[in-house]
Amino acid sequence: MDPSFPMTRAAGLERLSDFLARAGAAYAADRNTDRGPGHPPTTSALSPYLRRRLVTEAEVVAAADSAFGDGGAEKFVSEVFWRTYFKGHLETHPSAWTNARTLAVADHQRLAAEPGLRRTYEAAVDGRTGIDGFDDWVRDLVETGWLHNHARMWFASIWIFTLRLPWTLGADFFMRHLLDGDPASNTLSWRWVAGLHTRGKHYVARAENIRRYTEGRYDPAGLDEYPDALEEPMSPREIPLPAADTPPSGTVALLLHLDDLHPESLPMDSATVVRVGGLIAHAVGASDRVRSADTAAMMDALARAEVHFGCPVGLVEGGWAGDLPVVTAWAPVGPSAAALPDRCLRVRRAWDEAAWPRSTRGYSRLRAAIPAVLAAQV
Template sequence: MTALVGEAAAADETASLKGGRMAAEKALAAIDPIAYAASRNHLDGAVTRLSPYLRHGILSLDEVRNHALASVADPRQAEKFIQELAWRDYWQRIYLVHPDRIWNDVESYKTGFEASEYDSELPADAVDGRTGVACIDQFIAMLYETGYLHNHARMYLAAYVVHWRRVRWQAGAVWFLEHLLDADPASNNLSWQWVASTFSKKPYIFNLDNVAKYTGHDINTRMADNRVLALSYERLGELLFPNLEPAHG
């Protein structure tokens, strides 16, 4: 029951993400860069949910940064928060200079597989949120119900789709674009590429321990309900990327 109440409260909080400058200013007034730096990795951390307002230019990066700096005694206290703003500036610069990178692989996959070995469509069970992996299905439900996902949940879903289900990142990117309130082709697609390893040195993967570390009681992290995630990184690497040489050292 507690978990259900928690889920409802989280959904309500996000459901209150309304469009408009007034709602944006209210969200901006509530940010706490110091708490953000300390807890942002956790699903129940002090994340700001400003991204839909930034995506649509309702707030500018400049004014959000200025507000953050004004709320701390030393600029370094807001550095982690401002660095996250900088990610958006970075993605937008790539979008302008290299628009071809938004839908094409920037680099080859570093997974031991060719792009042609990945499916081009999302599996139906993922679209339906019925993969049978409990935490993954909960994240998919959150995506559909709220139009918002914590960054870790986005990375977990992206990694699951690309590496566990071996689906091209482009299919997942479209899925997120259609459902996220802050959907931005540059931030979204290049982040998918980062997870896939077509825009990073290695594929991003996670395991159940990691999910349990960063999520609260609302997320089902029981081993019996998440078997395919309940493995060591070494074992996952062997299973997901069998063509790669094992890492040494």
């Protein structure tokens, strides 16, 4: 695929319309096939845009429905809702993220103390394992910032069950390099592969499956194809979904962050935005490519906000909002939420408000409610 992801809303919308014109109709049949870099992707490759909400889930789903009709777009819409499900699930199980971060720090320390583990880890992240496919996916990830979903599944499974490396270090490696690196989708997908998200149900990469869905490009030998799922002493605890705020009427300052960069469609009610600030909180250890993408996306959003609200905009510095009340889009669990100042009013989109309460357990509950979530958008 084209390794470049210009981080503007315009580029995201162009990718959406290319996808709908090119691959969209064949999506359900082709989406599991990974033809690798240099070939047009079988999926939309919209994830770096959706992750930052340069384009929103609501508009992507509406565009697919209007291009292919409800039936034709069903599989694609369902995949977009996996993203929504993981976000809602992490909001109500935030310790899945905080525990993974704590474990990753401890596992990095283990590398210093355990030479055998360190050698395997270094061979993995340098792409020197000798496992057909895996080493190329490492290179693709580092050089392009993106991997096909199936390659991510095979990668994580081989990392955990064949290389026997701690899953938290794999999730951390992904977060550093993925242009769509997302605390919810990434952490919970790694947990799902390991058999921790749906307890005891793990995803096992098999050579035959890799051969088939890479159209024979890869034929790895020596995979552990019959491992046990991982276990953990205690599953992440569920907490109630925290309530969102209502924007006040009158003048406000709007604070943008990397989880929601479409200020034009935020539910601001009768608030009048007279100043806009941008807060950039990168993932821990984010690569230069990811950091540049974050900054470019923020600058694009600030430029659009300046036109839309007709007010001064800029990256936040001390005192940027004066005495104005500060309103921000709800930041789900992750670096932006951790960096937001305490005194923000946090508003939630109708999409999240309708979907997240249905995301506390398995995906099937949210999938069954997709029509209700879509109806709540109007």
